[in-house]
Amino acid sequence: MFVRNLFRLDLKHLILLLAFSTAALTLVNGLFASYQVQRQLLIEQALSSNHAYASKLADVTTHFLLNAQQTLAYNARMLSSKLDSPEARHEVTERLMRQSGSFSSVAIIDPSGRILNISPDTLPVLGEQLTDSSTALALDEQRPMISDPFISPAGNLLVLISHPIFSPAGEYQGYLAGSLYLKERNILSNILGKHFYEDGSYIYVVDQKKRLIYHPKRERVGEQVLVNPVIDAVVAGEQGMSRVINSKGVDMLAGYAPIPAAGWGVVAQRPVKATLTTLNQQMWRVISNTLPVVLVTLILILWLSRLIASPLRKLAESAQSLDHEDTLKRIHSVRSWYFESDSLKQAMLTGVNLVHRQLGRLQDAAARDPLTGLGNRRSLESAIALHHSRNTPFSVLAVDVDHFKAINDTYGHDVGDQVLKALAERMSNCFRKDDLICRAGGEEFIIILPGSSLDSAWVLAERLRQEVETNAIAPLDQLHISIGLAEWPLQADDPYEVLKYADKALYRAKQNGRNRCELHQSE
Template identity: 45%
Template sequence: MLRSLYRRLGLGHLVLALAVFSLLAAFANTFYSAYRVQREILLTNALEANRVYAAKLADSTSNFVRSAQQQLAVSASLLGARPFGRQALEDEAWRLLHQTDSFNSVLIVDARGTVLAVMPTTLNLAGKQLDSEGARAALDARQPRITQAYVSAAGNLVVNISQPILGKDGRYLGYVAGSIYLREKGILHALLGEHYYRDGSYLYVVDRAGRILYHPDSGRIGKVARDNPIVADVIAGKAGTRRIANSRNIDMLAGFAPVPVAGWGIVAQRPVAATLAEMDRLTLAVLRDTVPLVIASLLAAWYLAGLIAKPLRQLAQATGEKDTAATLRSIQGIRAWYFEARQLKQAVLEGLATLQAQIGALNEAAVTDPMTGLRNRRALSAQLRNWGAAAQPFAVIAIDVDRFKRVNDTYGHEAGDKVICHIARLMRECSRQGDFLCRAGGEEFLMLLPGCGAAEAMLIAERLRQRTAATPAPGVCAVTVSLGVASWPESHGSMERVLALADAALYAAKEQGRNRTVADASLDLPDAPRPPAPRSAG
């Protein structure tokens, strides 16, 4: 059988086999290489996004802890200044509990550990002597303290924040403490809330002992997770990223950041499968669009292989002629095979060109924000490198939607997405051709204006702010934006530093009341005036 197949094997079959192998090998190699590169980019970006998210939440949590300590310190100072009666102590405990909703309960305890006042009173601890871990720690330390998670005298899993009460003579009188209940809705739930995504992403908080203080799965709260390398890093004060399998053996991309003031750590995680889901969809689309072209190319290769073999077949037939003249006439009538070879090459090149075009579309998707069509942070980094190489002056406008969380909470995340797209559309309308528009993340945007000075950038930013305030978003009442402006090289520093200066100006606009444009302080430009408050009816 093999000998029979060998005898039937001709040049056309060999050329066809070679063409098919070359085409499929080139297709597979190019497709696989592009897939691997884009996959690594997506994973790296997801890790960095989780790290930034964890750092942002860590900063918010640090601010809350400092604020809570300040509240308790002021109360301790008042309580130590002069003696208070029982009603006054209860009033002070009531004020601490209800002033900011920072605590689930408040206690005022004397130097022997006896409860002088407690809120809420339903805890029934007034007059009792505490012997819990948190009470002993506060009495022994006699200084500001944040405890690890422990079970309180009332049976709640809590974290205690305490401040010592000192008399005018410096004598230790006791302490005032606020408790955060970990298994009930409280300040940690308000600060951290639910992760924006609904794709298996979540975050959790641990204390310095590795005990979980917050977790979307309430059954995990109070459990110790020190065997987790991420937990070990974050409670050691480290911030960073890591790919790891969680307790359910799900492959996760984690970013983590410490909260040094409390000794806590925050970890944000997203499943690898969710990160790659969009890329898998795009990959399947590329395959679906490319396979017909590959099939067409294979058919062309089969036809061209016949054309390549035809001249040699005709030559073999011609040499079988007995008459020399007839053989010469037959050879003269054979067309050269170079034309057919060029056609085959052209067919293969066209097939590969089509594949490259599809992969180019995949690359474009990797640098584009899918919701708004604006560029993403990867494209921003590439643009800055290009401008840096060309020493291109430019201005930066950092933009943030005011009170965006309120929009999501009031109208839902679908309405929030419409607001994001609405702001992107207004950015395009208020920008120039050649300006670089970027969605930096969430409700934050950047406009990079090449060849634009700081004064002109202020006018563009103010025009965008006014258009936003005057144009209601679909399905939502009017929203406003705050803007920060910086310019390179007018603002001192590197290109990357100018982005930070624009961001700092943006936060200055937030602190000054929102809905305004603020320039980087080093530019010596006047900030755009804040619009007057609307008059009330009548």
């Protein structure tokens, strides 16, 4: 006995042992927390970096556009007194193409929208009349403009940077324009293309109508992107940074800045996956180095947990079935090797003995109506389930006291209760020992007659009705009952449906004058 008690630990020491074992779990939690912090820092740094990129490129693009407009303004002034000279027009367009390198083409447009000169002169559009909305707007506004993207007569998707030409007398003579072919290499792609990275980062530019006017994938230039909160913000003139799912479903870290001179917006973005790749690789290396220790710790915790929980689990399982006959045997077989579980085991053994003694009395009481001593709904359901499982046919009598409310109103509820108890005793004397009589509620009773056909059930029902009618129950001069009958499985596959059929037959007995029996009529 001494040796047995020596090796029986108390729960406090086991909890301390388990707490030390969870140090490995603390390490895992630390690694996770560290990963989350570093992950958030990387995301914030990437967002900040992309915002800085976008702001810088917006400034560079703005500077380019302003320089281009200034160049066009200078040459427009030079043309103001020489516009009628073909040589002067040719000289200006050629010089702009050769010297600036900013434009894909340079053209001079007269007030009617006709192309007077164009460089390079290989474009087959000289003398053509321009009818697009951008040309019409530039002619109407007569001010420096940067157009929306449109398709030129030569079939190029382009943006037009224009400056009006006025004569020395102030007469409007058309405009001088430099174009950027958006789907071909241009000065804008040269500026922005330097910032494209192989890890999925890239820059794109959108106009006020949310169309891509620059994108590393040229086939996407001209595409309109309607569902993107970053584009919504930048075309509204806002700048900032945001995590966003782009139009292709990729999780991106985007920085954005507007280009006020043109109403455009620059977006620099990098995939979240690419941003976190290095961190993920580092964390996997850390995990792989600590994994052996963690595994040993987890195995130790698992072993200790099972060792501690095993007796408690078995006792808990036994506690869920205290009414079973073999519960005492199963509790005795539990190996309670530490103090607390052994104390619980002894208490359960004592309690189970008490439970078994009380259970019989409780089960009997739970299945009986407290007023009449008859069965209740629980016993009714148990009987139906038993007959159904054994495939035993039965008939059902639904019995109801006629005008019972008048009895209560006239004599009081105490007399009503006495009538019900006397009726219950009379019914018990009229039926067999195997028949089940239940009080369904109020003044209604259900009688289950196993193995009885409707014919034999009818005889018993009539005998009960006449017995109640001819033998008064004090203080009443006379008492009547109505009865509805149905049979299973003759009239229904579901045994519970037969209860409803008997109830319907009872209702019909009430409608037909009370103090009578009625059979359920199958439809």
